[in-house]
Amino acid sequence: RNKLLINHLGRLFVTSDAATILREIEVVHPAAKLLVMASQAQETEMGDATNFVLILAGELLKKAEHLLVMGLHPSEITNGYELACTKTLAELENLSTYSLPTPLTQTALTSALKPAIASKQYGNEDALASLVAEAVLSIMPSNPKNFNIDNVRVVKIMGGNLSASKVVQGMVFGREPEGQIKKVTRAKVAVFTSALDVAQTETKGTVLIKSADEMLNFTTGEEKHLEKIFKEIAESGVKVIIAGSTIGELALHYLDRLGVAVLRVLSKFDLRRLCRVVNATPLARMGAPTPEEAGFVDVFETIEVGGDRVTVLRQLVEGDAGFDPTTQAEKTRTATIVLRGATANHLDDLERAIDDGVNVIKSLLKDSRLVPGAGSTEVELARRVETYGNGLKGLAQHAVKQYSTALEVVPRTLAENALGGAEGNEVLSRLWAKHEQKGEEAWGVDIEAENDGTLLANEHKIYDSLAAKSWAIKLATEAAVSVLSVDSIIMSKPAGGPKVPQQAGNWDADD
Numbered sequence: 001r002n003k004l005l006i007n008h009l010g011r012l013f014v015t016s017d018a019a020t021i022l023r024e025i026e027v028v029h030p031a032a033k034l035l036v037m038a039s040q041a042q043e044t045e046m047g048d049a050t051n052f053v054l055i056l057a058g059e060l061l062k063k064a065e066h067l068l069v070m071g072l073h074p075s076e077i078t079n080g081y082e083l084a085c086t087k088t089l090a091e092l093e094n095l096s097t098y099s100l101p102t103p104l105t106q107t108a109l110t111s112a113l114k115p116a117i118a119s120k121q122y123g124n125e126d127a128l129a130s131l132v133a134e135a136v137l138s139i140m141p142s143n144p145k146n147f148n149i150d151n152v153r154v155v156k157i158m159g160g161n162l163s164a165s166k167v168v169q170g171m172v173f174g175r176e177p178e179g180q181i182k183k184v185t186r187a188k189v190a191v192f193t194s195a196l197d198v199a200q201t202e203t204k205g206t207v208l209i210k211s212a213d214e215m216l217n218f219t220t221g222e223e224k225h226l227e228k229i230f231k232e233i234a235e236s237g238v239k240v241i242i243a244g245s246t247i248g249e250l251a252l253h254y255l256d257r258l259g260v261a262v263l264r265v266l267s268k269f270d271l272r273r274l275c276r277v278v279n280a281t282p283l284a285r286m287g288a289p290t291p292e293e294a295g296f297v298d299v300f301e302t303i304e305v306g307g308d309r310v311t312v313l314r315q316l317v318e319g320d321a322g323f324d325p326t327t328q329a330e331k332t333r334t335a336t337i338v339l340r341g342a343t344a345n346h347l348d349d350l351e352r353a354i355d356d357g358v359n360v361i362k363s364l365l366k367d368s369r370l371v372p373g374a375g376s377t378e379v380e381l382a383r384r385v386e387t388y389g390n391g392l393k394g395l396a397q398h399a400v401k402q403y404s405t406a407l408e409v410v411p412r413t414l415a416e417n418a419l420g421g422a423e424g425n426e427v428l429s430r431l432w433a434k435h436e437q438k439g440e441e442a443w444g445v446d447i448e449a450e451n452d453g454t455l456l457a458n459e460h461k462i463y464d465s466l467a468a469k470s471w472a473i474k475l476a477t478e479a480a481v482s483v484l485s486v487d488s489i490i491m492s493k494p495a496g497g498p499k500v501p502q503q504a505g506n507w508d509a510d511d
Contacts, residue, residue, distance in 0.1 A: 018051035038479035047359020060480035063402035080399020100368040109133035120353035135335035160340035170314020187239035189295040370463035374444025375411030
């Protein structure tokens with residue numbers, strides 16, 4: 001179910017990603033902001049299951065309303081919710097049925113990624129999951145704990161369709177180099193953040209020229225100075241210059257003559273990332289870099305992707321043609337997923353799905369345990385928490401039981417979105433019946449409704465990350481509890497004097 005969203009700047013989004021929707025809408029209500037903050041905490045911590053936080057916290061508050069109407073005190077409800085949360089997290093640890101194997105394989109990663117990507121891009125999950133798995137495996141360091149999600153980049157090129165997308169080793173920039181030199185191998189790299197151009201004076205100056213000779217000599221001085229600087233740069237062994245700002249015509253002319261390739265990278269983030277890949281220090285002055293400041297790149301080339309020419313910078317790794325083991329120690333490897341699609345909005349949404357996929361891998365590298373997906377874990381947790389609630393004494397048991405019904409919101413939402421409201425309730429009843437039997441913890445919602453709307457998540461390889469679920473449950477409960485512990489909202493008025501009353505028409509006009 002996609003939403004079409006227009007933010008306060010008038011930019012259009014077509015997405016079903018909860019994190020994006022929450023980031024782009026302006027939430028004003030303070031209590032709602034608490035839930036949004038919990039969802040954002042999940043986004044930064046795990047990068048996935050943001051929607052789950054929001055839905056569960058909302059449902060917990062909804063169930064708390066019934067209890068408040070019955071006459072329970074908020075402190076008793078929060079006490080019950082916290083008990084239920086502790087029990088849920090303890091039971092969740094026992095539900096893990098599968099872990100990622102070590103060493104990682106393409107098929108294992110792809111199957112772990114599919115459910116996360118399918119929630120954003122249903123129908124395209126096979127293609128996207130294999131792209132992400134291929135990119136991640138190609139840059140996986142020897143110790144997987146050091147995996148950096150920043151090393152998987154996405155470049156969007158309009159045109160074609162998703163099947164034409166591919167993984168390119170190295171950093172890809174969607175533009176050609178500025179000068180004539182398009183390919184360099186085994187080159188020193190200098191990164192400049194300042195403009196490569198004739199220096200401009202800060203104040204305006206007037207020069208009085210009396211003859212034609214003075215006119216000619218006036219510009220040659222500048223040209224010679226510029227030529228001297230670029231000669232120094234070229235003599236220091238630099239063959240590639242990355243510019244973070246403008247490049248003057250004259251500078252380009254000299255660099256072409258000296259056989260130095262020039263690429264403009266306007267994004268500060270990309271420039272920073274590039275410095276990490278080539279191991280260079282960005283320079284704010286124009287001049288030859290010292291050996292420590294210069295970076296090194298094995299291949300700098302321009303290739304064609306679907307009619308668009310792009311520039312690739314990459315370090316060769318063992319097994320590549322021309323790899324020289326004596327060059328450097330461990331290199332920062334980067335993989336870029338080149339996405340193709342018909343519209344900018346579609347490409348943006350594909351990029352968000354890939355981001356989620358990479359984040360899922362990051363969380364799985366921290367904790368490789370997976371639990372059955374498709375809503376099966378939530379139903380099983382709801383059943384176990386309800387049993388636990390029945391054995392409790394005192395008023396907290398009501399809150400624990402309501403917590404268990406709140407957990408049902410995930411399978412119910414899945415079933416209602418896929419099969420419709422009436423069918424959704426029936427599917428939920430069937431799930432409960434199956435979960436009551438021993439050893440049937442993995443039954444979840446079948447959104448394609450091939451049989452009776454239920455399926456065994458393990459057989460269909462539908463898994464969710466245990467760590468992401470555990471964080472989501474924790475954050476959702478905390479958000480709901482903090483809203484319940486508030487008894488009144490006090491909002492200060494915006495500062496400023498009294499406002500002029502708005503009247504129709506001109507306030508000065510006599511009636």
